[in-house]
Amino acid sequence: MSAKKLPEHPDWLWRNPDPKPTYDAIVVGGGGHGIATAYYLARNHGITNVAVLEKGWLAGGNMARNTTIIRSNYLWDESAAIYEFALKQWELLPAELDYDFLFSQRGVLNLAHTLQDVREGNRRVNANKLNGVDAEWLEPDEVAKVCPIVNISRDVRYPVLGATFQPRAGIAKHDHVAWAFARAADRLGVDFIQNCEVVDFLTDGDRVVGVRTTRGDIHSGTVGLAAAGHSSVLAAKAGFRLPVQSHPLQALVSELHEPVHPTVVMSNHVHVYVSQAHKGELVMGAGIDAYNGYGQRGSFHVIEHQMAAALELFPIFARAHVLRTWGGIVDVSPDASPIIGCTPVEGLYVNCGWGTGGFKATPASGWTMAHTMATGEPHPLNKPFALERFISGALIDEHGAAAVAH
Amino acid sequence: MLLLTCPWCGPRDETEYHYGGQAHVAYPANPAELSDEEWAEYLFFRDNPKGPFAERWVHSTGCRRWFNVVRDTVTYEVLAVYGPHDPRPELAAGDPR
Numbered sequence: 001m002s003a004k005k006l007p008e009h010p011d012w013l014w015r016n017p018d019p020k021p022t023y024d025a026i027v028v029g030g031g032g033h034g035i036a037t038a039y040y041l042a043r044n045h046g047i048t049n050v051a052v053l054e055k056g057w058l059a060g061g062n063m064a065r066n067t068t069i070i071r072s073n074y075l076w077d078e079s080a081a082i083y084e085f086a087l088k089q090w091e092l093l094p095a096e097l098d099y100d101f102l103f104s105q106r107g108v109l110n111l112a113h114t115l116q117d118v119r120e121g122n123r124r125v126n127a128n129k130l131n132g133v134d135a136e137w138l139e140p141d142e143v144a145k146v147c148p149i150v151n152i153s154r155d156v157r158y159p160v161l162g163a164t165f166q167p168r169a170g171i172a173k174h175d176h177v178a179w180a181f182a183r184a185a186d187r188l189g190v191d192f193i194q195n196c197e198v199v200d201f202l203t204d205g206d207r208v209v210g211v212r213t214t215r216g217d218i219h220s221g222t223v224g225l226a227a228a229g230h231s232s233v234l235a236a237k238a239g240f241r242l243p244v245q246s247h248p249l250q251a252l253v254s255e256l257h258e259p260v261h262p263t264v265v266m267s268n269h270v271h272v273y274v275s276q277a278h279k280g281e282l283v284m285g286a287g288i289d290a291y292n293g294y295g296q297r298g299s300f301h302v303i304e305h306q307m308a309a310a311l312e313l314f315p316i317f318a319r320a321h322v323l324r325t326w327g328g329i330v331d332v333s334p335d336a337s338p339i340i341g342c343t344p345v346e347g348l349y350v351n352c353g354w355g356t357g358g359f360k361a362t363p364a365s366g367w368t369m370a371h372t373m374a375t376g377e378p379h380p381l382n383k384p385f386a387l388e389r390f391i392s393g394a395l396i397d398e399h400g401a402a403a404v405a406h
Numbered sequence: 407m408l409l410l411t412c413p414w415c416g417p418r419d420e421t422e423y424h425y426g427g428q429a430h431v432a433y434p435a436n437p438a439e440l441s442d443e444e445w446a447e448y449l450f451f452r453d454n455p456k457g458p459f460a461e462r463w464v465h466s467t468g469c470r471r472w473f474n475v476v477r478d479t480v481t482y483e484v485l486a487v488y489g490p491h492d493p494r495p496e497l498a499a500g501d502p503r
Contacts, residue, residue: 232454243450245427246479290425291408294456294480299407301421334450391446 013179014058014186019193019215023051025222025373026211028198028234030054032063032178032359033351034226035192036366037373039185044367045374048189051220053213055197059178062228065296065328066359067251067273067285069264071108071169072133075124078384078396079337080131082364085381087168089363099180101173102278106263108169109138109147111313113158113269121164128166138163147263149316156312158270169264171275174359181366201238201348208238208348224349224373226365229294229329231352240344243390244331244353247288248298252306252325256280260316272309282320284310288330288356297327330355335395340368340382349373350387411487412465413473426462428452429474430494458485460494 025041027034030052041047052058070090072083094100112118121137128135140152143163152160182192193215202210202217210219227234229246261276272286286306289298303325310317333339333353338361340351351369354361368382378386389395408420434440434448453459459479464472476486476497486495 230456233456241451242454243446243452245452245454246456291477291482292427292454292459292461292479293482295482299420301407301419390450391442393442 013183014192016194017191019051019053019196019213019218020191021217022219023191024049024220025224026050026218026220027052027224027226028211029226029228029230030056030058030192030194031061031226031228032059032174032181032362033228033354033365033369034224035059035178035181035185036362037224037226037351037369038190038192038366039181039188040366040370041374042185042188042190044370047374050185050189051191051193051218052185053196053198053211053218054192054194055214057194058182058192059175062328062330062358063178064175065249065251065326066174067275067283068171068174068277068359069108069169069266069273069275070103070172070360071166071264072360073108073110073124073128073135073164073166073169074398075127076396076398077127077131079398080128080133082368082381082385083361084131084133085367086361086364089367090172091168093177093180093363097180097184099176099183101176101180103170103172104278105168105170106275107146107165107167108264108266109143109150109163109165111143111150111163111265111267111269112161113267114161117269118161121162125164134166134168136165136167138165147261147265149260149314150265151313151315158312160313171264171277173278177362181362198234199237201345203238203345206344207346221347222349222373223347224351224369226351226369228352228354228358229331231331231350235343235350238343238345238348242331242339242350242352242387244333244339245292246294246329246331247291248293248295248327249285249288249330249356250298250302250325250327251283251285252303253277253281253283253323254317254320255323257282257320261314265313267309267313270309270312272306272313274310274314281323282310282317285356288332289327294329295327296329330358332356334390336398337396338365338385339387340365341372341378341386341388342376343387408482408484410463410475410484412468412471413487413489414471415465415468418465418468422465422467423463424466426464426472429460429462456480458497462490
């Protein structure tokens with residue numbers, strides 16, 4: 001053992017305070033969306049006496065497990081509006097938060113392998129253009145210009161017939177995004193309380209007045225849930241149901257490689273999405289495990305399937321190795337769109353149902369949730385995403401439409 | 407990979423099955439009389455417990471028959487397998503989540 005002293009710990013990015021008895025607003029869940037909600041409560045609404053309660057450590061759930069893809073090429077108007085708002089914020093955030101979280105607008109290709117894919121892709125490109133989202137249709141030879149390692153040979157089981165391309169899409173380092181938001185929110189006065197699990201809700205009639213936690217009771221008349229896969233568990237404690245199902249979603253990385261993959265490639269039909277992290281790992285993801293699960297792990301055949309899909313598209317990956325696989329718990333809604341808004345409990349708001357696609361929405365999710373909590377009314381961007389739509393039938397059906405299979 | 411025991415064919419890999427979600431969701435007795443809220447409940451709202459969950463599976467690449475399973479959604483342990491028309495079995499009191 002070396003007797004050398006360890007170096008001093010660098011400055012912490014946020015304080016680690018004990019909870020106060022009362023706050024103006026409480027956010028349950030210290031993932032990306034919860035942290036962003038607290039930041040925008042302070043920044044946009046001047047509500048700085050805010051606690052974010054996290055049962056583990058900050059951004060240790062899906063915020064650390066996603067495949068970091070950012071895009072806004074969704075089919076329906078409501079989705080394009082909220083995701084494009086998020087993308088515009090992503091473009092401003094590195095400067096605003098004074099933190100380079102390696103946002104890289106390297107574009108996303110959504111490959112088409114069937115005639116139906118081609119028709120859907122063209123339709124989505126046109127819908128995107130009408131909504132001010134950058135989008136173009138590429139023929140196979142143009143796909144190869146954007147991403148030379150994609151196999152555009154006709155001699156494969158599912159040849160590439162073309163692709164949609166969104167040049168402004170990209171990736172960012174997800175944990176740095178969380179830390180950037182957390183540092184900025186902390187500086188504005190937000191308390192991030194870690195190792196603090198909400199076990200029950202304090203109510204007065206139909207109104208929420210606080211939460212019971214593993215670190216004592218904390219009072220507030222405004223409480224927002226941003227608990228992703230655990231939203232149903234929390235809603236049950238508050239006495240209502242949510243139309244979401246929790247599933248494992250897995251991803252994997254290879255060992256480090258020289259830069260070979262210049263963009264993000266997604267394929268619905270053979271079902272994989274692939275990018276290359278700044279450090280060099282190939283990052284891959286695909287669909288959820290079919291069964292309900294809270295175990296943060298899934299079945300290996302799902303990994304095998306997405307690697308087979310990746311090899312079909314990228315023969316160059318044949319000698320790459322899986323370094324690590326993991327799973328997160330995603331809350332999937334019936335129309336594959338999020339739920340952001342009021343609940344049957346007055347003063348209690350919910351932000352859930354992002355399913356497999358929450359990371360890219362982080363700024364818009366936080367912005368609209370903060371607005372909803374601060375004013376008691378939804379922001380125009382999240383108004384269509386209310387819980388009420390499952391009764392009215394005004395669904396925002398992104399199943400299969402959102403440029404990704406769910 | 408889950409190992410599920412089909413009541414008719416015996417233990418088989420998860421890849422032979424398809425998932426059917428929550429078990430024991432009955433079709434409404436009087437569909438014409440349901441309110442919008444009740445339709446929403448029937449169509450879109452399902453239990454999503456952290457712990458034992460009664461769910462449906464179909465042995466797609468085997469006998470193609472449906473059956474029910476009680477499975478822990480945290481440990482993924484299969485706690486009971488039973489027929490599609492049988493009531494959910496009582497399980498010994500364990501560690502409820």
